[in-house]
Amino acid sequence: MKKLVLPLLLCLSLLLQAQENPLSYVKPITGTQKMGHTYPGATVPFGMVQLSPETDTIPYEMNGKYNPDVYKYCAGYQYEDKTIVGFSHTHFSGTGHSDLGDFLIMPTTGKLQLNPGTATHPETGYRSSFSHSTEVAEPAYYKVKLDDHNILAELTASNRVGFHQYTFPGNEPAHIILDMMSGLYNYDNKNVWSFIRVENDSLVTGFRQTNGWGRTRIVYFAMTFSKPFTAYGQQNYAQDVYKGFWRKFDQTRNFPEMAGKQLRTYFDFNTAPGEKIQIKFALSSVSTAGALRNLRTEIPGWDFNAVKAAGQELWSKELRKIQIESRSKEEKENFYTAMYHAFINPTTYMDVDGAYRGLDMNNHTANGYTNYSTFSLWDTYRALHPLFNVIQPQRNADMIQSMLQHYNQSVQHMLPIWSHHANENWCMIGYHSVSVIADAIIKGNAPFDVNAALDACVATARHRAYDGLGYYMDMGYIPEDKIGASVSKTLEYAYDDWCIAQIAQKIGRTDIYTEFIKRAGYYRNVFDARSGFMRPRLSDGTFKASFDALQTHDQGFIEGNAWNYSLYVPHDPTEMITMMGGKKQFAAHLDSLFTMELPDKYFAETEDITRDGIIGNYVHGNEPSHHVAYLYNYTGYPWKTQERVRMILKKMYHPGPDGLGGNDDCGQMSAWYIFSTLGFYPVCPGSDQYALGSPAIDKATLQLENGKSLVIKVKNQGDKNVYVQRVLLNGQPLREPFITHADMMRGGELTFFMGAKPLKQ
Template sequence: MKRLIYYFCFCFLFASCGQKSQISLTSLVNPLMGTESTFEFSHGNTYPAVAVPWGMNFWSPQTGENGSGWMYMYTDSLIRGFRQTHQPSPWINDYGTFAIMPVWGELVMDNKKRGMRFSHENEKAGPDCYQVKFDNGVSTALSATSRGAVFEVTYPSENEQYIVVDAYQHGGSVALDKEKNCIYGTTRYNNGGVPGNFANYFIVEFDKPIVGFGTDENACGYAGFKLQAGEKLTIRIASSFISHEQARLNFNNEVNGRSLAEVSAAAAKVWNEQLGRIKVEGGTNEQQKTFYSCLYRTLLFPREFYEFDSEGEAIYYSPYDGQIHAGYMYTDNGFWDTFRAVHPLFTLLYPEVSGRIMQSIVNAYDESGFMPEWASPGHRGCMIGNNSISLLTDAWMKGIRTFDKDKALEAMLHQTQARGEIASVGRDGYAEYDRLGYVPYPEVPEATAKTLEYAYADWCLARFAEETGNVEVAETYYRKAQNYCNLFYPEKGFMWAKDTNGKWRDNFDATEWGGPFTEGCSWHWTWSVFHDPEGLSDLLGGHEQMAQRLDSMFIAPNTFNYGTYGFVIHEMAEMVALNMGQYAHGNQPVQHAIYLYDYIGQPWKTQYHTRNVMNKLYNSGPKGYCGDEDNGQTSAWYVFTALGFYPVCPGTSEYALSSPLFNKVTLSLPNGKTFVIRADNPSGNNFYIRSVTLNGKEFSRNYLKHEELLQGGEFSLIMDHLPCKSRGINPIDAPYSYSK
């Protein structure tokens, strides 16, 4: 009889989220991609997020202990809870989190002891629904809205059935509302970036009577139940960063009275609509799975940090000043990562989302005095640069005008002329940079990387100022955009470091990590001149010399000097494992370098290397990435590159060409038009472009323009197994460089 009960529970589990009548794009998404990671070596450092695109809350099974940034590790065998999470990265960790966990048999509330064993054979992960049948017969399935979730739980027998609600200590609390058969809770768990009054208020409501309740000293509570074996317990949850009253409003708006199947179907519909803005045809099933799994990751962050009041108007608790404001706020994003490809993808295919994000950047400036660079949920001390300027400029140049241009320019200028309480906010070393034309080292840590980042940000600011009629500001910042030249070491042919007196740092070593660089060495950072590859080429001695240096990056010994880090960080180990010389695709600084061949008349090398990286370094499995996925950036690189083009320099309206992966791609643009990319037999070794037409006309350029995409049309490529060295070789075929 018990076996029969288990069979029916198992059937319930995999029917809970509803059956799709036809193959949907969500079925091609594997949220477990990249989850087999550790502190020492990353294959993505992801977790299986059940969510809607850009949702305020995600949900994930939790295999790690409370507080571990490695929330879900594919190699683990126990699940300790199902966590409402806002974690953008294990290195940033979580905030406003709480967990739900079914317990059967002995009541155990401690997260270190309550874990139940499971196997991946009895686990099914999708973006719209996660389901698992534990080895002891307890089954759990869940789906999510932006601000809520619905669970279904079954137990294999009638005895000792519990749901544990864990508010994660740190001043959290849970309490029973017997009249409404629910638990009210507050979690204050965070890892920084919040005002003193920060809290996440949540409601957990059950559709079966609670027959017992209790709490412990660790902000854990439990609800007891008396259900028949296999009887379904439905749990509905909503939360708010504003108040319990707002949480109840979110509850009524998003989950009240809804079944798991209804919520899952609605989430799947949203995912299919958003994923469906790109339809790929051809390629292998594995390539399609990898593509849509990457697109899913790209559409998770930044998250909505706003809610809707009783009148349906957007409001938010500000993680910058602790007040309630009208309008939009987004968070959980490191712009150092995502300015490169994630946000350019939004400007192209999701401009309505991009417009709200831009508003939120200006809102953050109003509330804190600085624009965010790494927000989670407020300012966090992580990474470098002023890439908020890149986001605003790129959006403006592509026609997104949802924000006050004067306020935005004011914010940009302030971002370059001040530093916040933490070095990542504003501009660290701004006075020295303006006085010397570079950031000096060792006076300022990571100085060379910061100089390169600032020069690009200055170019972005100049573009924005010029476009909005501020000519004098534009002239000043165009001059500063050339400051990258000041740290090019002519005798070595690499970017290096100078001190305040203009003396080059001793003991040049292009493989030395840290010191004047950020998460890399000179091999990686020398290429960080997004706005002026032509100027960089001049420094290197010309196009041929730059091509030779790029070539040598892929064949140089994959050795490293761990420098000021003092030990092997995971990015170093990942570069060695790639066996691609000094090319380190697992981290962001060098991800665009492959495309620089398009700028120097050797586009066939871009075509070769981009396809090689797609084929060797990505797959849809638990080891699907070659380093940290980082808020969608490593995914967005794949998405763009598989389409056949990439935004090397956000702030221009150009995309450098790569090697399209699929026979046909249809971009459904928000203006109602479609842009179709056709590649004649791009499989196998046919990754070289022989000829191209745009709307039937011969096309020799190594780049597409944003306006060409928005106009709709057809981009047709004939592919070959041999490089075509007569196409895209003229200077006029190269994408934008400031020096041109």
């Protein structure tokens, strides 16, 4: 009997392999070149630890001088770089601003060097040359050869623990450096305090506290080595005035408590040739005791391959939520890489026992939900959270719980704008938490106190001191002479207010509905009929005289010019189209957007994207236009939507390091890809409607959490057959290029019939 088991298992395994594992299509290296700002390292879905290599850690500012290159290193890694500085445990995925890079670990051999050295002269420090030929980046696994040290570095992770495995050449002094100074978007004095305890010969605990994007941020850690170190030490690089009675000790070597503002530490090992030294490195927002509990709970043993396999299994499970069929390997790589990037953020932000640090710097416990952080809401409300409402509804509800706890802890009494690690960093504009909340409520994914959620939305939207909101409430728009980017803000507030009105309407809170549906119309107040654009107004009611609709800077907008931003009335496209001259004129206007030639001088000032992120004057690399291609649907020209969407898919996404035309922005760019590839897009989150586009795969099966599945079949699809001829929902033809969320959640089949010619009526 026993003899049969093995062959049987083998057969099963082969069968499973035949049932394609989407994991193999994920290319974490995608977007690591230029502006994608993704990272190639190891993380599990929505994991607290993001263990990834840093190819440089350019400071934001040193000696008072801003360093524009810092921007390239938002995620710590740039594909063109030739050296690796080390591997740190926290990273944002695809952001256009940064922080983190906590706890840089670097294994070295030979003479101990505690400074990182330079990219051009890695031999002057601990960093190492590397080559992409030895590099492997998979979900939950990263491998690279550190050439200068002849060390093979491998990384994997569980949710809260990074797992390092370094294979040493032996016969040379071996060191593992823990650089507490290193960080992303670093600058003088960013490190507020570091504290390290060498608890025994293989366990180290501590914390790092920084003042950066997160103003009062603290991360605790516990690290264990698979083998005792023979010695350890530190160098303190800060000019601390006061040493006190610690001078009794030689603190530089084998002194078990190290503390200061700028510390680098090292641990020495004896190694045999080919010997592996492993490190488990756990994080906590609460305490070193919490980190140690996370470590011992999540990875009790030392089986690197088992942890890697478990991490990859977590990914497979998430990726299988949408199974696609496509004849194109590139398409599959694009798609599953987008799924991968979409499922990195928001990140888990609590210990295994539910404890987490709140905005009030007190410890809290998440009861009955998973607490999340890393809310890049200006980006992610658009498509990422709507995507979660389709295939990650439980997580999305937990994210909203987390946002409501943020509100409860916020001394401003505001929902998150952009928050991470118990800090509101106030990045970008609007208050798009309300969109995420409204979208979940309207779509029936609201296992939380909806009335309390509405109260939080209303309090946020009535916060007069916030970014021109007082002016907006009093005047119906924000005067540009008072507050910059006034048009972007007015438009986004109006949309957010519409979201609040939707919640109020749904639960019958009429007074709130009345108040906010009125505010939802304030977009009209910045429309300049004469120019045909949204345009900044001044306190006296006049439009600002000088005005350049192509210019991004100082024109009343942010991350978008008037051309792009004028199309931002997602909650009332019909009225907007009327206002802008009616369907035909509007469609022509959209055409111009995509086809015009943007002069170089304007591009130079566009934020956060490369030339690749632009089509004509349509900016896909930034978010404000993400719904724009779908606006044709409202003009009677759905075939133009279909055409444009396919063009954008082709032009803006491809596998490979330079595969993203702009910051992935915590998954928003990827979520756009996923929706659009599947053939529909949430033009207005907070409504239950999706606009149909042009699906770019042959078949997709969405496994819904309600146990149903939605099968999207695409007949006759191809690079030329991008035009939808007919759509059947469970056999019934759709008359409009729209579908509702409820339609999808009922499951069944959505069949697109494609052709090479546009269906022009």
